[in-house]
Amino acid sequence: MAKKLITFGEVMMRLSPPGYEKFSQASSFELVYGGGEANVAISCAYLGMKAAHVTRFPDNALGKAATQFLRKHWLSTEQVIYGDDMIGKYFLEKGAVHRPSEVIYEREGSSFSLITPSMVNWEVVLKDADWFHWTGITPAISEGAAQCCLDAINTANKLGITVSGDINSRSNMWKYGKSMQEVIPELVKNCDVVITSSRGIREMFGLGELDDKFQSLAKQLITLFPNIKKVVKKTRRTISASHHQIQGKLWSGEAYIKSEMLNITHIIDRVGTGDAFAAGLIYGLLHYDDARAIEFASAACALKHTVPGDVNTVSLQNVQSLMDGDTSGAIRR
Amino acid sequence: MAKKLITFGEVMMRLSPPGYEKFSQASSFELVYGGGEANVAISCAYLGMKAAHVTRFPDNALGKAATQFLRKHWLSTEQVIYGDDMIGKYFLEKGAVHRPSEVIYEREGSSFSLITPSMVNWEVVLKDADWFHWTGITPAISEGAAQCCLDAINTANKLGITVSGDINSRSNMWKYGKSMQEVIPELVKNCDVVITSSRGIREMFGLGELDDKFQSLAKQLITLFPNIKKVVKKTRRTISASHHQIQGKLWSGEAYIKSEMLNITHIIDRVGTGDAFAAGLIYGLLHYDDARAIEFASAACALKHTVPGDVNTVSLQNVQSLMDGDTSGAIRR
């Protein structure tokens, strides 16, 4: 029977000029929705898992439309909360070659940022779930969001649900009075799987030296928080805005495993590729051994670069085929 | 030589689903910009006047793009102020027949709402101008915006510039601690031309009885504020979302004049038609007698219903031709 994933976080309206138009040229915006955690849930749903996302939207037609996007992409949305007036937004101008993509956020004062712990009954939400996933963006948004996240992790722990967190060091996001270093460790310490980077481990937990390799830092993190079972990172080499290389690395507490490096030579949409990696990792760890799991995660991540929008809508078969080494992209009839 | 108009107010990003799609159906938004006062300025610019608009946008690519929209539509934008992070927005779902258009505003905390009086030097801005126009929306947005508006009117009075205000009674817009009745009279009393409605006069100034006709109310308003020279109203009969009738009415202090009633049987875009009326009135009063001016205003208003977007981009010739009674819309080669 399909495994069930619960995610929690803000979902933003994404507005982007068509094709490669710049903001100064646009007379329309393409409209999708996205957010790190919901992206993971949707990606897992396309792979065949059951998935539900918990978030908060304004109580108007735009909040409803955002929910409809999640439903269309296979999520359960019974736990969506409605209130206040503004949906978080980001504007994305797509770059190419040497020209960077540009992102402008408008999420201050959004309905999600005004969430409070009493709005979610985690016992109900997490019932029957196999996995709970959160990211480091959520506790950076507001104190209420951070507290909800902590409640979710604690409840998951209580219910014996695996918890993963995808946390990176973005200190400039923290504006509500608490610092990353105050909040994040509390959340991370009871996670089973942590996706992060070397810099992240150093800056968020004060571990290691500048020269320490990821494997060493991962070990230190597990020493600090022994409940953590695996520490994972995705290495990205940005040759240009149109050409990246991706490789997954996993410290299992016992072994250090690297995936094949995948060469994405013609990027369609780079946004959400980290979330596709996280989703691939969750699916992989639930269905394969660690070595296969990290290959699966990397393959899922690589494929997302070719899908427009925030969410990875490729099939299980697509990921498996690439995981098994077929990089040809040969037409399927 | 062309007359010069200065306007002041918020300009919002307008996002609308294509055609008659509802919010629940949209996968893209058409993007234009609009705001009551800028709409008036642009409309006058298309009629051949010089026009500049004073506003405040976020200091990012979206604020620049909004400015570019104003420039494209012939406004001077030297006086645009940049600061803070959010552009006001409204989402418009276009209705038809019995189905209403729906508007969702997101303007709280916008860059414009954070404007303060010291940001504008009205002596510089109004130099060489012939007319200053404001609307009742601006003082409802924030105390800073209200104060800027009052400064503008006072400076215009000092410089001998004609002032018009388009004010309606929207008490639910007033959220910053002052009421409509406290603020509006102070702004209106030194205007030369006031566009309003019977209800507006009753509710904002406490004048008249429920049964009083517009002519009577207009007289009372001039009695209260003798600097006002003309009181004008636009009557709209909404047969359906696709079919309206428009008539202009003007009390000149001496005479009560009504325009022909115009029958707009196939509406393309109803937004901004009031602003087109105000622009037509300004142009008309600057170039014709009162009777022609009110016909001109009504014709401009009627034509706007056939132009997509917030702003009236029809030509002087279009308006004159309709003012002179040619309702045929016969093809021009």
Add this chain to the structure above:
Amino acid sequence: MAKKLITFGEVMMRLSPPGYEKFSQASSFELVYGGGEANVAISCAYLGMKAAHVTRFPDNALGKAATQFLRKHWLSTEQVIYGDDMIGKYFLEKGAVHRPSEVIYEREGSSFSLITPSMVNWEVVLKDADWFHWTGITPAISEGAAQCCLDAINTANKLGITVSGDINSRSNMWKYGKSMQEVIPELVKNCDVVITSSRGIREMFGLGELDDKFQSLAKQLITLFPNIKKVVKKTRRTISASHHQIQGKLWSGEAYIKSEMLNITHIIDRVGTGDAFAAGLIYGLLHYDDARAIEFASAACALKHTVPGDVNTVSLQNVQSLMDGDTSGAIRR
């Protein structure tokens, strides 16, 4: 608590040239999905009911996409069955004024037409439901579809669920060897609510004379099948492809009630308006008395003419407002 509706029937891919292009001019198709019964379910879901649709799609990405359309529009899709290779389709060229819309069907051999009774467990599907709705199209498609429909009605009867059928006389649809007259009466006799036409009653049940009015025919139908409680019809006057008039009529067994006639002067999309009527009737009978119910049904039907696509996505508030006589379509801010 929200009432729950179950519907059963084919959902087709709808492909239409943009705007008013003819098939000979199209270089793209707009893509939505629709089918009489699912249209009813979606319409009810937008009004606030719970709704699930039972259908069968090909087991490929197109079948999945069709399901996603239903999910996006708030339906539960747990009961969708996948199998075989072809999704039913219809091509729609939109007419105007004297030019008729043209529809080309391609539904022969579709996955739905190959459905067999063993594929649906109606006891499970109908559990907790308040209402089951079917249309006369389903039994015309194939013997399997007809049998499934009969099973559903019987199960609904057994579970005490209200049953409505929307049946019209389309003898040319019946190609699989049985006639309309053989199959339809068996299905109708245990329905609570029947939506049909005078011609339908005469041709499908052999009742009445050519001159008999609807009220008389409705009485005869109830005499024949005493389980039927209400017989309803929607009268449409087609002034042109762009202008229709709609009126609902209901025989309650005791009273003959007519709604206001609604004048739809600028049609956007005429398809699915009968389904919007049926949905309005179901909602109305569940929440109002008969007189209000028929007004509600007519208002829902009228509003659908202004919504692109097959499905009625207007809100409860929209329908109530029109039911209460506000035909102005005045903008809502």
Add this chain to the structure above:
Amino acid sequence: MAKKLITFGEVMMRLSPPGYEKFSQASSFELVYGGGEANVAISCAYLGMKAAHVTRFPDNALGKAATQFLRKHWLSTEQVIYGDDMIGKYFLEKGAVHRPSEVIYEREGSSFSLITPSMVNWEVVLKDADWFHWTGITPAISEGAAQCCLDAINTANKLGITVSGDINSRSNMWKYGKSMQEVIPELVKNCDVVITSSRGIREMFGLGELDDKFQSLAKQLITLFPNIKKVVKKTRRTISASHHQIQGKLWSGEAYIKSEMLNITHIIDRVGTGDAFAAGLIYGLLHYDDARAIEFASAACALKHTVPGDVNTVSLQNVQSLMDGDTSGAIRR
């Protein structure tokens, strides 16, 4: 066997802003092709006739694309001539209600205007044809075009082919040194069917008085040029840019016949409706008596108002149905 029509004239690239956008708002143009005579040929081809068009295009990819448009719409294009560099163009901004459509022509120096008589072998072109049609626009374009037109008429007369001309009085088009009055009568005198207007007869042939009705003027024209058999006119009442009324009138030399007046309440595209009338008349006179022919022509004309682009792509069945009085535009499945 299908009758064969030959037409001759310029085909222009037509560039129009999408929907109801004005030139000042467009960021793309919709692209079709059109010209009075080719429009007639295409319309007849859709009705089931064989049709070929003679014209001249630049010898580049744009000239080829224009030819492809004619081919797509069922014309034979073997006789298209290629040379010089510029395709004639017109820009069309679509109006509504009181706002006129605006047309900007750019046809000076076009490849067609540089045509010379030796470029066309009319004996070959007109072989096997039943009908030749020209319009008064062609001889206004250039002396070469006028001479080609005269050659075509003379050859048609020699081969016993029926000739029709659709000529209106547009004196401002005549810029190459000859006047309308010098050239047109020579072309008209050997036509069998003339479509024109009262003003046209007065101004081009100096016949009649200002008060003379069309019937009287038509008689005078036949008296002047006894080879003319029928004189026809289309009356258009322009209620607004969105609403026209159309009626056909025909003087057969013996009887004066009027069609029903058709009420086009929601115009989609008004361009080419006169050509649709001419095409309907040609088809009608070839297949019906005069009374039916003028009804057929009016019905074809009315239907064109609902088809985007210059050309009438409705079917024979559509026209016959409207000719027979079905104005309902009821959906065809």
Add this chain to the structure above:
Amino acid sequence: MAKKLITFGEVMMRLSPPGYEKFSQASSFELVYGGGEANVAISCAYLGMKAAHVTRFPDNALGKAATQFLRKHWLSTEQVIYGDDMIGKYFLEKGAVHRPSEVIYEREGSSFSLITPSMVNWEVVLKDADWFHWTGITPAISEGAAQCCLDAINTANKLGITVSGDINSRSNMWKYGKSMQEVIPELVKNCDVVITSSRGIREMFGLGELDDKFQSLAKQLITLFPNIKKVVKKTRRTISASHHQIQGKLWSGEAYIKSEMLNITHIIDRVGTGDAFAAGLIYGLLHYDDARAIEFASAACALKHTVPGDVNTVSLQNVQSLMDGDTSGAIRR
């Protein structure tokens, strides 16, 4: 004088999501038409040859629209047959990098599949032709299609017309009761030019060993069927869905010739590239020696990868320039 090509086979409606959208994301489909044999004919027509295609479409507006597509792209369509109700279709989701394009066919029961030999008079169709081309897809569709194909080849042989066949081994297409091995050899034995692959020769004719190179297999095929003059293959190296390499190989009975390998680094549309190769080969063999012909074929094939849609619309000059080694794609003004 231009050489004339006749082709025979199914033409399908091709429906694809815009850009790189997946089926799960599409709200519209781009619409073109294509089929292996018609693609060859159109490609040759763009190169300057005369070309006609024989096929069968439903007798409705969609069948007409498909014919119009062929006409637009320069084919003669006098021999198109109309009957039955369904046009074959394929849905194409475009891949990139590691993500494969996905194709879903719906061609079962199409009008073409129901073709019977008596519907085509090959003596008439092939009159004046220089070349007849077929592919291995046609005999796989239905017994009627296979028989028509055989009749065409026999008639072409009788009339001294060169015959080419492009046959690959797709055993899973053969569903009507005969196997590939039963039908194909009969069709191939009287062809002059055969385009195939090593696997094709082994599987369809039971020739050679798994290790045999193409040259050896080609020799064996000619030994088996001495009427065959040339055996040709196109080698494709799929580096990714966005990057292929192409090389042509030809056994002339005497010499084994390879073209340059062409490196297509940014694929726009990979569909129909094999047909572009076949068309290039036909044109090449008609106008050049074998060595130039295979270079021409490869260049045509490479260029098709940059043209959206099924058909190769590049010019003779484009192909010649690339054949002559100019791979720069430098802008042409």
Add this chain to the structure above:
Amino acid sequence: MAKKLITFGEVMMRLSPPGYEKFSQASSFELVYGGGEANVAISCAYLGMKAAHVTRFPDNALGKAATQFLRKHWLSTEQVIYGDDMIGKYFLEKGAVHRPSEVIYEREGSSFSLITPSMVNWEVVLKDADWFHWTGITPAISEGAAQCCLDAINTANKLGITVSGDINSRSNMWKYGKSMQEVIPELVKNCDVVITSSRGIREMFGLGELDDKFQSLAKQLITLFPNIKKVVKKTRRTISASHHQIQGKLWSGEAYIKSEMLNITHIIDRVGTGDAFAAGLIYGLLHYDDARAIEFASAACALKHTVPGDVNTVSLQNVQSLMDGDTSGAIRR
């Protein structure tokens, strides 16, 4: 304070099929405007300079729309002249890999080509300017345009304004009776900065030998015209239509400086990249030393390849970042 640039030259309407469609496939055109000199002005405006462009447009809605494009992209347009009827045009079909982009010009008889010296008062136009830029295209258009250009240069010299010219050898553009060699030297001799090529120097000034390197030719040019201070060239290596390499070279009279070679692996729009180079050079020479200036010019040029349309709308920050060696195009949030 921002430096001010004045440019002079024709601005054309640019019409291009969407995406990679060929002219034979287009049913719409994307609409922008461009011209070598205006492109430079706009590019400099986006970098933060003040810029005005002098040109001549038809006195109709299309001329106004062209002006609006310039205004939108930050140019001052007070000096635009209106007259005559035709706007110059070019049609652009975008190529890829081995398929060249195709350009068709239609600029003969355009409003700009009919400009005469008395139409521009250069003393007024150039007042307060820091730099005047022209290209070799302008004097090739017409004698009037050439004379205006000469007047501008002379006035700039008189006012002490720096003059740059971007001149290439396109002898086939010169059709009005004077040759390139007669006109260009007179214009170049008083320029401060000349952008050209080795071939340009040889063909336009009769300098050097075929083997002479650019550095040598540049020296000879300065020897001939000692007022010239710097001679600059942009080297482009066209690997394919999708992949170019760019390098700038500058002879300062004293030193020969080359920029880094930039590798543009995924070209979006190649048009206007030379103009982006010129703009970058102007900005660079005004704000940096020669070595930085040529790096800045090359970076600006490289970035333009990723921006759709003729004009370079990247920011100063984008160019500086690439100039400083960040080729990663990493996303900016």
